[in-house]
Amino acid sequence: LVPWLGSRWLLTNLVHDLALGVGLYAAATGIMGYKAGQKSYCNLPGYSQHCLYGAYLSASVCGGITACLYLFSGLYCLSRRCRDQRDII
Incomplete structure (x- = not known):
């Protein structure tokens, strides 16, 4: 995918x-x-009944962590783009 996108990869x-x-x-x-x-x-x-509270809670925490990681990754790419650094090709 990177060779096809070229300079548009970071965007x-x-x-x-x-x-x-x-x-x-x-x-x-x-x-x-x-x-x-x-x-x-x-x-x-x-x-005493079976309940999925722990599963829902852990899925919520993992989703929040992953959303933060995606946000940091996107902001890093934005900062690279603003500083006109070379693409990752």
Whole structure:
């Protein structure tokens, strides 16, 4: 993909990381956080039924971490683009 995009590689990576990556992971984090909030009754002492609270909570945390990593990656590419550094080819 890099040889075809050439000098547009950093801009394409920036759009992917910021618009798609952060947006989709933030949406998934919000959904998982909402589902974890719905299942918060599972943390009560003595609750014996199977519950996915831990899975929803861990998915929400992982989604948040991944969204932050995508954001930092996109900002790094933006700073490279603004400083007119050479492309990664």
